[in-house]
Amino acid sequence: MMKLPVVAVGAVLLLGGVLIGASSVRPASAQDQVAPPAAVGRYQMSLKSHPGPHTSTTVFVLDTSTGQCWYRETAGDRPWTDHGSPILGAKQ
Numbered sequence: 001m002m003k004l005p006v007v008a009v010g011a012v013l014l015l016g017g018v019l020i021g022a023s024s025v026r027p028a029s030a031q032d033q034v035a036p037p038a039a040v041g042r043y044q045m046s047l048k049s050h051p052g053p054h055t056s057t058t059v060f061v062l063d064t065s066t067g068q069c070w071y072r073e074t075a076g077d078r079p080w081t082d083h084g085s086p087i088l089g090a091k092q
Contacts, residue, residue: 040064 042065048058056075062068067085072078 042063044062044064046060046062048060050056050058054075056073058071058073060069060071063085067087069083069085070080071083072080
């Protein structure tokens with residue numbers, strides 16, 4: 001007759017341990033699965049649109065190593081313009 005209370009107490013303790021153990025495990029979140037960002041390349045490009053009757057775009061190119069910056073309007077056959085570098089001071 002003593003077996004029934006001992007088995008019941010053991011089952012309650014086992015069930016409690018399982019529940020406590022399961023609640024302490026942190027589920028994987030979407031943030032854990034995100035890959036690290038890629039390294040920034042040496043040259044970065046940005047576009048600026050100019051809407052209107054003569055739609056054009058300005059293309060900016062930046063050398064992230066030296067800070068050298070160039071831009072060019074896409075309307076017509078305009079050349080690249082050198083903005084120089086704040087790091088180097090004078091235009092290169």
